[in-house]
Amino acid sequence: MSTLIRLFAVAMISFLSGSHAATFYVATNGDDSIGDGSENAPWATITHAVDTIPDESLVLVKPGSYFGRVRLRQEFPNGIVVRSETPYQARLRNDSTVVTSFYGKGITMEGFDIAHDGPGAGGLVVQVQDLIGEPGGDDFVSRIVFRNNVLHDSYNNDILKINNGAHDVLVEGNLFYNQQGSDEHIDINSVVDVTVQDNVFFNSFESSGRTNNNDTSGYIVVKDSNAMDDTVLGSDQIAIRRNVFLNWQGSTGSNFVLFGEDGQSFFEASNGLV
Numbered sequence: 001m002s003t004l005i006r007l008f009a010v011a012m013i014s015f016l017s018g019s020h021a022a023t024f025y026v027a028t029n030g031d032d033s034i035g036d037g038s039e040n041a042p043w044a045t046i047t048h049a050v051d052t053i054p055d056e057s058l059v060l061v062k063p064g065s066y067f068g069r070v071r072l073r074q075e076f077p078n079g080i081v082v083r084s085e086t087p088y089q090a091r092l093r094n095d096s097t098v099v100t101s102f103y104g105k106g107i108t109m110e111g112f113d114i115a116h117d118g119p120g121a122g123g124l125v126v127q128v129q130d131l132i133g134e135p136g137g138d139d140f141v142s143r144i145v146f147r148n149n150v151l152h153d154s155y156n157n158d159i160l161k162i163n164n165g166a167h168d169v170l171v172e173g174n175l176f177y178n179q180q181g182s183d184e185h186i187d188i189n190s191v192v193d194v195t196v197q198d199n200v201f202f203n204s205f206e207s208s209g210r211t212n213n214n215d216t217s218g219y220i221v222v223k224d225s226n227a228m229d230d231t232v233l234g235s236d237q238i239a240i241r242r243n244v245f246l247n248w249q250g251s252t253g254s255n256f257v258l259f260g261e262d263g264q265s266f267f268e269a270s271n272g273l274v
Contacts (some may be wrong), residue, residue, distance in 0.1 A: 020058035020081070025134055028064035046092075047071045048083055050107065053080060063089035067117065068098045072144070075108035079143060084111035088150050091115075096122030101144050101166075102131040108145035115153040123157035132166035133231045140231060142168040153178045153208050163189035165231035166193045171196045178208055182217045190224040190232045195239040201256075203249035216250035224268040229248065234266055239273045 030044040043049050044063065047070055049059045057076035059082040070092055072082075084090035091113040092098050098114050101107065116125060124147070133140040142202075144166070148233050151159050151174055159179050169191065176185040176199060185201050188194050199218040205212040224234045245256045260268040 003211075004188045005025075011118075015187060017245045021054060021056035021112075023058045023060060024053055025060050025062065025085075026066075027062035028066065028130065031090065035121060045070070047073075050074050050080070050082065050104075054090055055080065055106075057081075058083065059092040059110070060085040062086075063090045067093050069094050069097060072099065072101035072104040074104060074109045075165045077100060079106035079108065079111060081108045083109075084113075084114040087111040087148065088113045090266070095115040097124045097127050101128045101141060104141055104144060106143045108147060109149060110147045113150045113152075115151070116155045119155050121155045124161050125151060125154045125158070126160045128162045128169055129247070130165050130231065131169070137139070142167045142237075144168070145172065146174055149172045153210075154183075155180055157181055158162070158187040160182045161187045161189065162191050162194055163187065163190075163192060164229075165224070167192045167196075169194045171199060173198045174269055175199070176201045176219070178203055178205055178210065179216050180205070180210070180213060182215050182271055184216070184218045184221045186220045188220065188222045190226055190230055191235050191238075192232055193237045195241075196220060197239065197241045198243065200244045202246035204247055205249060212249050212251060214251060216248075217254050218250070218258050219256045220247055220270045221255075221258045221261055222272060224264060224266070227264065228269070235269045237271045241273065 025039045026046055026049050027042040027043035030042035032044045035041045035043045037043050049073055055076045056078045057080045061084050063086050095117050128144050130141040135241040179185050222235050222238050246254055259272055
């Protein structure tokens, strides 16, 4: 496992070094109440940092383990970047969903190690869904990017779920492994303009000290489970390209990639590219 992750770190996309309006810091010894986000007085949580910083900022997260939910819920016209200062050394853990973006726009997460903290966790590791827009509206969660992260060890449901009307989501250069239960590494569900590219997917439950139950349903599924309950009918404009799928350890007869799953009376996916 460690060798594969080292190779992944070398092969995946390098961190961008573009200019930012300002740089702020989060650390395990930080304080959201009295910190100012500087390197000498960092904040304690990514949620507080994202709630506080101006547009075009960079948040650097110091190495260490961060427990609890990370909420990406602010809107940034030009975008911000939240980055593990040392790749994969900022570890995000929770006993339910670790990272959510239900109201965010223009947010990029780079270089994190993201996983459930152990057995008995609540569903999902990361979820992006739209709770901004009304059905038929034109306002929605959008411009969310997950780049160069290690997302792994879901004990309940999907590792990454993108659903309920979210738009313009990029999943690029990440490593996904170990999803347990009859679900997927990525569930793309009733959304528009999602690109999944240059990622590596595999299962190796033994490497995480877990039992392989052979029940992963797929690495990627594209579908629409809820019809017109959100702003989107059928997932549209979905690109899945240049990904690597390894070491299945999943359910017999299931798929690496599946378009349509729920037996709806409409097309669950349109304009898909693999």
